[in-house]
Amino acid sequence: MSASARMKHFGWGREGEGLNAEEEAFVLARAEARFGTVLKESAGAPQLEDIKLEAPRVTAPVSLAFCTSEHYDRAAHTYGKSYPELVRGLARDYANAPDVVAYPRSEGEVAAALDWAGSADATVTPFGGGSSVCGGVEPTRNGHKGAVTIDLRELGKVKEVDKTSRAALIEGGTYGPALEAQLRPHGLTLRHFPQSFEYSTLGGWIATRGGGHFATLYTHIDDFVESLRVVTPKGTLESRRLPGSGAGPSPDRMMIGSEGILGIITQAWMRLQDRPTFRDGGAVRFADFFAAAKAVRAIAQAGLYPSNCRILDPQEAYNTGAADGSVAIMVLAFESADHDVAPWMTRARECCADHGGIPEASGADAHREGAAGVWRNAFIRMPYAIEKLILRGVINDTFETSITWDRFEKFHDAIKSATANAIVEATGRKGQVTCRFTHVYPDGPAPYFTFHALGEPGRLGEQWRIIKGAALDAVIANGGTVTHHHAVGRDHRPWYDRQRPPLFAEALRAAKKALDPQGLLNPGVLIDP
Numbered sequence: 001m002s003a004s005a006r007m008k009h010f011g012w013g014r015e016g017e018g019l020n021a022e023e024e025a026f027v028l029a030r031a032e033a034r035f036g037t038v039l040k041e042s043a044g045a046p047q048l049e050d051i052k053l054e055a056p057r058v059t060a061p062v063s064l065a066f067c068t069s070e071h072y073d074r075a076a077h078t079y080g081k082s083y084p085e086l087v088r089g090l091a092r093d094y095a096n097a098p099d100v101v102a103y104p105r106s107e108g109e110v111a112a113a114l115d116w117a118g119s120a121d122a123t124v125t126p127f128g129g130g131s132s133v134c135g136g137v138e139p140t141r142n143g144h145k146g147a148v149t150i151d152l153r154e155l156g157k158v159k160e161v162d163k164t165s166r167a168a169l170i171e172g173g174t175y176g177p178a179l180e181a182q183l184r185p186h187g188l189t190l191r192h193f194p195q196s197f198e199y200s201t202l203g204g205w206i207a208t209r210g211g212g213h214f215a216t217l218y219t220h221i222d223d224f225v226e227s228l229r230v231v232t233p234k235g236t237l238e239s240r241r242l243p244g245s246g247a248g249p250s251p252d253r254m255m256i257g258s259e260g261i262l263g264i265i266t267q268a269w270m271r272l273q274d275r276p277t278f279r280d281g282g283a284v285r286f287a288d289f290f291a292a293a294k295a296v297r298a299i300a301q302a303g304l305y306p307s308n309c310r311i312l313d314p315q316e317a318y319n320t321g322a323a324d325g326s327v328a329i330m331v332l333a334f335e336s337a338d339h340d341v342a343p344w345m346t347r348a349r350e351c352c353a354d355h356g357g358i359p360e361a362s363g364a365d366a367h368r369e370g371a372a373g374v375w376r377n378a379f380i381r382m383p384y385a386i387e388k389l390i391l392r393g394v395i396n397d398t399f400e401t402s403i404t405w406d407r408f409e410k411f412h413d414a415i416k417s418a419t420a421n422a423i424v425e426a427t428g429r430k431g432q433v434t435c436r437f438t439h440v441y442p443d444g445p446a447p448y449f450t451f452h453a454l455g456e457p458g459r460l461g462e463q464w465r466i467i468k469g470a471a472l473d474a475v476i477a478n479g480g481t482v483t484h485h486h487a488v489g490r491d492h493r494p495w496y497d498r499q500r501p502p503l504f505a506e507a508l509r510a511a512k513k514a515l516d517p518q519g520l521l522n523p524g525v526l527i528d529p
Contacts, residue, residue, distance in 0.1 A: 007130065009076040010045050010089045011387035013199060019384045027385045030319055031394055034432055035454045039392040042457040046092050051075050056099035058120045058146030064112060066103050066154075073101040077125075077149040078139070080132030081383065082491055083397045086390050087461040098125065098139040098149040105154045107266045110231045113150050114264070114520075118233055122146035123520050126260035128204030129175060131196035133398075134489030136208065136259055142523035152203055155266060158182035165243075166272045167226055172203025172265040188272040192221055194485075195379060203265040209257035211439055211446075211485030217305040219439040219446075220485060221256070224271045228252050232263035232515040241269045254511065259487055260522040262515045274337035280345040281308065281333030282362035283371035284352045285323070289313040289435065290409055291355045292328040293445065297405050298351040299332075300440045304344050308333035309440055312375060316434035316450065320378035322371040330357065331372045395427075395453040395464050399471055401480035404444040411478050415449060415471060422470030423453045426463040439484065446484040490524050 006015050019027065032039050053074055060067035074097040079085035088094075099122065102113040117124045125139045127149050139147035152173030160169040163186060170179060170190075176197035183189055192212035194200060204210070205221040206228070212221060227241040228251070239251045255262060286292035292311040299309055310331045318325035332348060334341035349359055360370045389396050403411045416433045423431035431453035439446040449471065455463045472482060472495040482488065482495040497505075508527050512519070519529030 006072070007076055007199070009048060009051070009072065009078075010086070012081060012383035017384070019381065019388060023381060023384075024388060026321065027388065028392075031389060031392075031452070034452055035394075035429075037454070039389075039394065039454075041391045042393050043090050043391050045387070045391065046089055048072060048075060050092050051094050052092070053094055053097050056146070057141075058099045058122050058148070060100045060102070060116065060148075064102065064109075064116060066105060066109055067100050067113065067148075068103070069100050074098055077101050077127060077130065077137075077151065080130055080135065080137045080489075082133045082135050082489070083386070083390075083395070083464055084461050084491065085135065085138065086387065087464065090390060090460075096139050096141075096147070099146040100148045102148060102150045103154050104150065104152070107155075107229075107231060107236075110150065110152075110155075110264055110266055111236070113148065114231060114233055117148045117520060118518055120146060120148075121518075122148045123523055124264075125149045125522055126203070126207065126264045127151040128173065128201035128207070129196065129199045131200045131204070132208070132487065132489055134483070134487050135491040136487055136489035136522075136525060138490065140490075140522075140524050142519070142529075144520065150264060152201065152264070152266075156201075159267065161186050161188070163188070166274070167241075167269050168272055169267060169269050170202050171267050172201065172206075174202045176200060183272065184275070187275055189275045190224060190270055191218075191273055191276075192224060195383070202268065202270070206256055206265050206268060207259055208487035209485065210487075214307055215309045215437075215439050216300060216307075216441070219441070222253075225252050225256060226269040226271050228255050228265060228269075229267045230255050230263035230265050233518065233520060234515050237263060237515075257487070259489070259525045261512055261526050262521065264521075276335035276337050278336045278339060278341050279333065280335075280341045280362055281331075281372065283322070283360045283375075284330040284332055284349070284357040285360070285371075286311075286328040286330065286352075286355065286357050289328045289412075292330050292357070293408060293437070295330065295352045295355040295357050296437060296440050296445060298354065299348050301442045302347065302351060303442075304334075304348050304351075306332055306344070306348060307335045309348075310437050312436045313434055315432065316436050317371070317375070319434065319450075320375050322375040322378070329371050329375065331375055333372075390460070393455050393457050393460065395431075395455040395460060395467065396450070397464065397468065398448060398450045399468065399475070400438060400446060400448040400484045400486060401475050401482070402439075402441075402444055402446040402484045403478075403480045407479060408445060408447070411480060412447060414478050415447070415474050415480075418474035419449065419451050419467060419471040422467045423451060425470075426466035427453050427455055429454060448484075488526055493524070493526070496526070
């Protein structure tokens with residue numbers, strides 16, 4: 001990568017990217033109004049020259065010319081993008097930097113890097129775009145001599161397109177924009193657009209069971225995987241390319257969501273779609289959040305399958321500029337490459353009207369206009385705001401879960417209450433907890449909570465742990481999942497251990513022992529070796 005395109009070693013995106021002056025002023029004004037005080041910077045982002053790294057404990061042989069121990073590469077691969085990682089970066093704590101970063105250019109070089117790491121007694125962290133928000137890519141030695149990160153960015157090609165079956169063979173290190181650019185000439189699209197789309201890769205989406213653009217039906221990357229090829233310390237595993245199979249437990253499903261503990265996904269056949277040509281969308285306003293949720297349930301259970309059907313509670317809508325704080329907002333959209341979607345939109349709006357929903361103007365470009373357009377832009381730019389606010393002592397983080405419709409309202413209130421109380425306990429002052437839906441199913445929604453607190457510089461990590469811990473305690477106690485699409489990583493691990501059946505944990509440990517007998521791959525994630 002050229003210097004101008006380098007990913008930041010601290011914060012979101014590439015060097016030189018961030019909020020513009022207008023966006024920063026808006027975010028700061030909302031935060032200052034929320035906390036009732038002027039927010040001044042109490043710290044500065046770490047510059048590369050501020051970061052001191054220990055000498056590498058292991059050194060790659062000359063034969064592995066795609067490996068490096070340069071200062072930038074090690075610093076930039078120390079952390080993902082979670083709040084506690086930002087806190088430690090702010091403190092110039094890069095003690096867990098990898099000793100070596102490998103940029104393999106072929107599957108053979110991936111295997112060679114794994115083989116060498118095993119002989120050098122070094123743990124291995126698979127790395128896509130590094131956009132993990134749950135501590136999934138931080139190198140951990142875990143008693144071993146060294147730590148190696150394998151960055152797959154050089155494996156970024158669409159290798160083959162099967163237009164008849166609407167599928168493509170895509171390398172695991174392909175970033176979202178490059179993937180779509182290579183499919184566009186064929187009139188095809190994967191249409192998987194997570195918030196991290198620009199800075200994440202196909203392999204990362206699969207390894208974390210990431211959620212994408214579609215709020216219904218095709219909610220996770222799982223739905224698009226046709227077959228996988230994975231390099232493990234014991235050899236290469238490849239599943240058969242089929243539209244479906246009932247031949248025992250699926251080898252693909254074992255790797256989807258494995259978070260790098262079983263092997264490195266080097267390529268996958270992915271199911272595609274024709275690029276949409278029919279669109280209809282817009283925003284709908286509701287008097288309150290629960291009324292909007294009832295409309296969402298009606299739409300989900302009607303089998304309409306909108307591409308977008310997300311709701312924001314009044315405060316979430318206000319924080320993003322999508323509304324004035326008095327109404328909940330639904331962002332609703334349909335799309336197709338085959339047929340006019342207006343009848344589906346008409347029926348969905350009837351469902352909304354049954355629950356008091358009042359629509360804004362709709363149309364093919366309405367998702368970029370009005371409240372829907374404002375929210376869409378704020379959603380994409382949100383990660384840049386966090387790196388600015390942390391410099392002013394703001395604790396701003398999210399967590400997502402899912403729950404069945406019969407339990408939703410009680411669940412929602414319990415989570416908000418537990419999180420709000422924890423903010424007061426951790427910081428001594430009130431904060432704010434908001435909610436939106438990111439994905440919806442006939443049997444329940446995926447609520448996505450955001451919390452805002454004003455912390456104390458020097459204690460931000462400790463205060464964050466109190467708040468996030470209380471929130472996830474409440475999620476587990478009330479029957480939700482510790483994560484709907486952000487993965488487990490290390491941040492969610494204690495609660496995942498409570499959610500996961502004990503016998504399944506034993507089976508997972510056995511699978512890891514078979515594929516990674518030295519316990520080198522991403523130790524501490526999902527299970528202990």
